[in-house]
Amino acid sequence: MNDPADMIDAEGLIEAMVEIVGPEWVLYDPEETRAYASDALTAYREIPRVVVLPNGEEEIVAIVNICQQRQIPIVPRGAGTGLSGGARPIREGVVLSLARMNRxxxxxxxxxxxxxxxxxxxxxxxxxxxxxxxxxxxxxxxxxxxxxxxxxxxxxxxxxxxxxxxxxxxxxxxxxxxxxxxxxxxxxxxxxxxxxxxxxxxxxxxxxxxxxxxxxxxxxxRPTHAKVVMASFDSIETCAHAVAAIISSSLIPAGLEMMDQAATRAVEDYVHAGYDCEAAAILLVESDGSKTEVDEEIAEIKEILLLNGSRSLVVSETEEERQRIWSGRKNAFPAAGRVAPEYYCMDGTVPRRQMAPLLAHIAQLEKHYRLRCMNVFHAGDGNMHPLILFDGKIMGEWARAEAFGNAILEKCIELGGTVTGEHGVGVEKLDSLCLQFTDAEREVFHALKKVFDPLRILNPDKGIPSLRRCVEHGRKRVDAQKRLPTNLEHF
Amino acid sequence: MDGLVRDFTDRIREAEAGGGTLGIQGHGSRSFLCPSTAPILSTRHYQGVVTYEPEELFITVRAGTPLPELEDILDSKGQYLAFEPLRFGAGGTVGGMVAAGLSGPRRMRSGPIRDYILGIRILDGLGRELRFGGTVIKNVAGYDVSRLFGGSWGRLGLILDVTLKVLPKPRSSLTLVVDIEQEKALNWFKRARSQPWPLGASLFQGHTAGQLALRLEAGPEAVKEAFLAISKELPVKMMAPEEAEGLWRSLSTHRHAALKPDKEQAVPLWRFSLPPGVEPLAINGELLIEWHGGLRWWRGLLDPEALEALTHGHPGGVMPFDAHFASRNLSGQGTHQDKVRGRLDDGVLKVFDPFAVFSSG
The missing domain is CATH 3.30.465.10 (Uridine Diphospho-n-acetylenolpyruvylglucosamine Reductase; domain 3)
Incomplete structure (x- = not known):
């Protein structure tokens, strides 16, 4: 009984997997499978029973057939960079890593x-x-x-x-x-x-x-040219207003990103992107295309920003400068990791005009939950990434961070938005989904899953909460609708 | 409007309980593609804008809203439906436009109609009111059900409202024309794909040789730049704006001379949906080629063998644009379909309409 496989492989699952992909591509020793215990949302962990790395469709078919016969859940996994626990393993299941199929x-x-x-x-x-x-x-x-x-x-x-x-x-x-x-x-x-x-x-x-x-x-x-404008604002409201002004013009910028002061300060300490740390918020607006197209758009963007309360702005003159300005935004997450032991990234989306009210609400929540939050977001599409800073080693802080996050998502729904813009539901936002959809709508989701996966072996219990879960958590959309302001078309 | 929704619900529940069927119809402008013998459930009075927020780039409209009315509202704010929907007759309704999912000349630049559906409110085959999606561009909560309704031809349920992403209209537009061989035109598109030209639409009309029209849409400087670049490759001429507008409108309204039915209506109009790069088809007579080669219209008689020979080895579909178009399109008849696909489609239909109330489209 020295081989761990003998201890856990009562059904011969590992043996069957080895037969399909070869011994080097089946991992079952917890020392090795530990690396697959979570995706980038590391708060949700589970050591999988076995990790299989197939190379080719035929091998996947063989694996699926085995799992189907034995009703073993499969969790597919890419690079594990997901932020909602979608690739979190299921204890009794197989993690199917597609990393080798990279041609x-x-x-x-x-x-x-x-x-x-x-x-x-x-x-x-x-x-x-x-x-x-x-x-x-x-x-x-x-x-x-x-x-x-x-x-x-x-x-x-x-x-x-x-x-x-x-x-x-x-x-x-x-x-x-x-x-x-x-x-x-x-x-x-x-x-x-x-x-x-x-x-x-x-x-x-x-x-x-x-x-x-x-x-x-x-x-x-590929656009041959790109330039970015970095504009500073004295208040979040003015900045949000400038975003609306840009969208109302006939421009569709290639990128439109906003960061609050907490974010610019953390980032500036880290990568020295040249951000204005005195500004309450900064906006990055990018234009790409041909040279004339870019020059035409940048002139227009500058004019709109200045007319709408930008107190100073910088236009990238060289590609290096453009990269430097973007490096700040792109390093916002690691910068958060430097100012606090851990951070919890949210992903709600609201209509653009609700960004400022949401940020004001988040500021109140910071006090309530006694946790700091820095905000970076895709302003162009109202997709917010509040980063809640916490220390998991301090008793109760993770629970507070989670509650803080849920409060933000509830507010997003109330403001006519959604709990996830791009990170997915995974395991993280299951409860929030109870709020966003009615029982009948969730029934439709479950029925659709059943059409594709009648045995429920593909990443089960992720993405869509069960009716029972929503009842147990006492969270239903009806409540959310009652809270809606009457002047808001909720759709 | 609530009263109308109650009426719709009652009629659906009645049909469901009595084993009946219903055919959803707006203005019926597309019914020549999906004639139904079922009792009509008309959405034409369920109209109007629910919410329009230009700076949020979305509009929520009721299904029975006439398409031209919607376009006028958007136009007043300098915005438009970027997918340039294909319409017939007086234009039909917004619900019909979504349900048919037929794109117009800008398809290759804008993507299909479904890409612009942000949210939807429906009554399913059990009469349940359901909402999916929302008003924001990014939304991955739950499966993306709202977009399923694009091109579903009324089979999944009754669309009450739809929220569409709208965009600012291009600031300038210029149409270029050149006499060219068909093969050369199709080859030119292959090269043009990697060029940063704002090519909003294209049309080749003719047979082995004919005329190619290219519509450039962007800011004035970018349009000028692309015009100069294309001029170096093809001896293009500028088309007068009114003439150009008429040309593109004849495609989006399906009134181009080559698309109009012949008097006896004996010769079918064929719609070839192909990968754009496919070489000229071996058929005689005039063709209209849109979507950089991806959509080809041809009127003539074809037997099944000739059809098979023409499209052999290419994915895609070839169908007469006639009364069976919708049902053929949904069942995939005449295309490279498989049984897995059929089973999944069937399963999805049953999720929304288990008793086949909307089975006749």
Whole structure:
């Protein structure tokens, strides 16, 4: 009984997996599987029974068939950069890592598409497309590590999605394995494909409907020029107002990011991006395209910002300067990690005009929960990332941080928004989803899952809360609706 | 309006209880593609804007709102429906536009209609009122159900309201034309794909040779820049703005001479949905090629074998644009379909409409 496999592998599961993928690609020793215990939301952990790393669709089909026969849950995993616990293992289940399937199968510059295995890193797509003057637009901040399979499952966004759209808008076709072991292809290279349009259902489905084995993305012409304007504001309200002014003009900036003072100060100490730390908030507005296009837009953006209360602004004159200005925004999360032992990142989205009221509310919550919060967000689409700072070693702080986060999300729903803009529900926001949807709507979600995964073996108990859970937590949308201000169209 | 919703609910519940069916209809402008023998459930009086917030880039409208009315409202704020929906007759309703999911000339630049659906409120086949999505662009809470309704031809349920993402209208537009061979035109698109030109729409009309029209849409400087760059490759001429508007409108309203039915209506109009890069098809007579090659219209007689030979080896669909279009499109008949797909589609339909109240579209 020296081999741990003998102790835990009563059903011969590990043996079966080894037979499919070979011994080096099956992990079951807790020393090794520990690395898979969580995604980037490390507060939710579970050591999986076994981690399997297949290489190819046939191996996945064989794994799914075994799990299906034995009713063993499968948790698919890309790079594990998710922020909602979607890839948190299930104790008795299999973690299916797609990391080895990282080949770019085809890149056709004439059709401007790339066909990818699920483990291809997001940034690697743009790198491969670069020589052809093309790029892959969605750029989540983890793009150096996160994979296209994960992006599809989370409908990942990024800094540039106001102009270029989310993963959904940039994926043409998805191929995968259903829990029946069958291959299913959805979408296509033709502009429209027959049947119901199931692609939007699969994109953002958090591994609950099928295991993605191949993704066809569209590539766009790479803008030849880009400039960013950094504008300072004396109040959050003025800054939010300037955002509305930009959107109301006929401009769609490539990026529109806002940071509050707590965030700029933390970042400035860390990367010296040249941020104005005296400003209550700063705004980064990017324009990209051809040189004339960029010059035209930047002039207009500057004018709007100055007219709308920006007290000072800087325009990047060189590519280095542009990168430096962005480095601050891109390092906001690690900067939070420097000023506090831990941080808890939220992902609610509200209509743009509700950003200032939400921030005022968050300031009150900071006092109530006695925790600091710094705010960075994709202002262009109202997607907020409050970073709640806490120390997990201090008794009760994680619980307070969690309660703080839930209070923010409730407020997002009340203001007409959503509990998650791009990080997904995972295990983290299950309770919040009770508030956002009615029983009947959640029933529809469960029924849809059943169509794709009747045995409920694909990432079960994630994404959609059960009716029981919502009842037990006493959280229902009816309550939320009653709290809505009457002048607000809640839809 | 609540009274109307109650009426809709009652009629759906009645149909469901009695094993009946209902055909959802707005103005019926698209019913030539999906004729229904079922009793009509009309949404035409359920109209009006629920919320329009230009600076939030969304509008929520009731399904029975006439499409031209919606477009006028957006136009007054300098905004538009970027997907340039295909419409027929007087334009039909917003609900019909979403349910048909048919895109117009700007499809390759803007993406399909479903990309612009942010939220939806429906009555399903059990008469339950359900909301999915919302008003914000980024929203990954729950499955993305609202977008399923794009191109669902009324089979999933009755759309009450839909929230659409709207965008500022392009600040300038310029149409260029050039006489060119079809093959050369299709090849040119392959190169154009990696160029940063604001190519909003394209149309080739002719046979082996014909005329190519290109619509550039962006800020004035960017349009000028692209015009100069394209001029270096093709001997393009500028088209007068009114003429250009007429040309593109003839496509988005489906009134182009090549699309109009012949008098006896004996010769079908075929709609080829293909990967844009597919070479010229071996058929005789005039073609209209939109979407940089992705959509090709042709009127003529084709037997099934000839059809198969034409599209062999290419994914995509070829269908006559006639009374069976919607049902063929939904079932995938005449395309490379499989049984898994059929089973999933069926399952999804049953989630929303277990008793097939809306089965006739």
């Amino acid at each position: 770019i199968l085809a890149l056709d510059p004439e059709a401007a598409i790339a066909i990818l295995e699920p483990g291809v890193r997001n940034l690697a797509i743009s790198e491969a497309a670069f020589p052809h003057g093309l790029f892959y637009a969605p750029d989540p901040s983890s793009q150096i590590a996160c994979t296209i399979g994960g992006n599809v499952n989370e409908n990942a966004g990024g800094v540039h999605c106001l102009k270029y759209g989310l993963t959904l808008h940039n994926v043409l076709q998805v191929r995968g394995i259903l829990s029946s072991g069958e291959v299913f292809e959805c979408g296509g290279q033709t502009p429209d494909s027959p049947g119901l349009d199931l692609l939007p259902l699969l994109i953002g489905s958090e591994g609950m409907l099928m295991i993605v084995t191949e993704v066809t993305v569209r590539l766009l012409p």
